[in-house]
Amino acid sequence: MLKLINNLRNFISKGAAFLIWFISALIAYDFFIHGARKLDPSGWWAPAFEKWGYPTWFMILIGIIELIGALLLIIPKVRYIGAFFLFIIMLGALTTKALHKIAIEEVVFFLNILTLLLFLFIYEFKKQSNQ
Numbered sequence: 001m002l003k004l005i006n007n008l009r010n011f012i013s014k015g016a017a018f019l020i021w022f023i024s025a026l027i028a029y030d031f032f033i034h035g036a037r038k039l040d041p042s043g044w045w046a047p048a049f050e051k052w053g054y055p056t057w058f059m060i061l062i063g064i065i066e067l068i069g070a071l072l073l074i075i076p077k078v079r080y081i082g083a084f085f086l087f088i089i090m091l092g093a094l095t096t097k098a099l100h101k102i103a104i105e106e107v108v109f110f111l112n113i114l115t116l117l118l119f120l121f122i123y124e125f126k127k128q129s130n131q
Contacts, residue, residue: 020123023116024073031086032070038063052096065089073120080124087117 038045041056049059065085072082094102094110102110 020079020120021076024079024120027086027113027116027120028070028073028082031066031073035063035066035070038066052100054096062089062092076124077128080121080128083117083121083124087114087121090114090117 037043038059040046041060045059045063046056049056066089069082069085069089072078072085075082090110090113094107094114097106097110
């Protein structure tokens with residue numbers, strides 16, 4: 001019976017590790033794409049940042065932070081740092097959108113991403129603290 005319980009724990013542990021990796025990879029991909037697009041001063045994001053009252057350099061800074069955060073998300077030992085950076089970026093995005101009349105669909109989107117990033121941060125930070 002003890003062997004069965006240990007096998008079940010190992011199976012769940014491996015499943016959780018894969019799920020964390022998969023979620024991290026999906027989020028990293030999305031932030032990498034959006035971060036890279038923010039590096040183009042004449043791209044799609046430029047008019048949006050201008051409309052919100054932010055200078056072009058700020059858009060590029062956000063893009064760089066998103067790229068770094070995305071890269072950190074795929075490295076298990078520093079995943080929590082990437083999750084933290086991206087969580088802060090998404091809080092800023094949510095605040096900006098709220099000041100400019102956000103749609104309910106966007107609120108749900110932001111809350112989902114914020115929840116996943118917070119989960120990744122707590123899970124990975126706790127895991128790194130225990131090692």
